[in-house]
């Protein structure tokens with residue numbers, strides 16, 4: 419924009435941040451106006467709470483997702499100054515020496531009235547140039563909205579991916595410890611299998627680690643590209659009508675293509691290997707569960723709790739099911755206070771279930787929350803079409819194949835361990851070690867909504 423020209427425009431029509439006409443203006447509670455895109459860019463990395471860049475007043479948290487381009491106030495102010503544009507800024511037809519007032523969408527170029535009436539343009543539908551420009555800018559804003567959404571999505575993915583990348587090696591090490599503990603020392607012939615098992619785990623863990631590292635890099639780079647493209651689109655909004663017509667097609671295409679190439683998060687899963695003889699060994703401690711039908715109708719908040727934990731702070735994005743989901747909490751009739759006990763539970767094909775053991779005190783408490791003490795559970799929950807496996811408590815995600823069918827639960831009261839076993843594969847799902855049991859433990863099963 420011509421700077422001498424902008425100087426002559428009343429300051430209330432100019433955005434303080436970009437020093438140009440407002441693009442989709444937004445008024446803060448202090449009364450100062452800015453372009454919505456300018457605020458998006460300024461506040462994206464800013465410390466909370468965000469402040470007005472003019473008077474430094476703290477602005478209440480703004481949900482940009484809902485206000486962004488919510489109203490069609492696009493360039494209302496720009497239109498009002500359009501009449502002030504000097505004639506040199508408009509194009510003059512070289513043949514007819516009059517201002518080009520019309521726009522030909524077929525040729526994507528401005529025309530004068532005489533050219534528009536010529537043979538060549540006879541079948542075209544022409545519109546006033548200001549109206550065509552307005553439509554272009556609206557298209558631009560729609561594109562910006564979509565680009566900003568993609569950027570936010572990418573940023574969210576990046577945060578999750580980076581968090582996983584940071585803890586990944588720790589998880590692999592923990593899993594190796596679990597596996598090592600499941601090989602009994604007495605069977606010398608299993609030493610070779612144990613070694614192979616641990617080596618494959620280390621290799622697989624390393625491959626996923628590198629995938630995560632690459633993905634974090636890609637997502638960071640994409641975040642920068644998306645931001646740059648957004649700034650480019652914002653600048654485009656402020657261009658003269660003539661430049662706008664020329665460059666719009668290209669920039670829209672580039673923006674769309676960029677959004678198609680946003681890196682997807684890795685969904686890491688370590689393989690499960692059979693541990694020879696594990697099922698047979700555990701079967702020596704087999705008990706058959708009978709269920710206590712007197713304890714029931716408790717509200718089990720575990721699934722909601724876990725979902726919350728998984729999705730926060732983006733919990734509001736979750737598709738909420740207002741109807742209360744069908745839980746089926748079941749308790750074993752017997753409690754255990756010593757010894758080794760093994761039982762099996764069929765979870766079938768379901769993605770939402772909880773099995774394990776808990777203290778009586780947990781059952782009696784209202785809500786039965788996840789971060790409580792005295793729960794030794796394996797939880798499977800479906801979030802965003804992905805089945806996730808956790809142990810509790812504390813909640814720890816396990817990145818292994820989802821078990822289906824029969825799951826074995828093995829309690830060693832004196833050793834303070836609970837192991838979960840995939841029965842069909844004779845493989846270890848996970849074990850909770852160094853728990854200290856000091857009171858009766860009751861088997862617990864809960865089937866969540868399918």
Ligand SMILES: [Zn+2]
Nearest residue numbers: 433436453456
């Ligand atoms: Zn601005």
Ligand SMILES: [Zn+2]
Nearest residue numbers: 448450470473
């Ligand atoms: Zn202010």
Ligand SMILES: [Zn+2]
Nearest residue numbers: 511514530533
């Ligand atoms: Zn002409």
Ligand SMILES: [Zn+2]
Nearest residue numbers: 522524539542
């Ligand atoms: Zn035409």
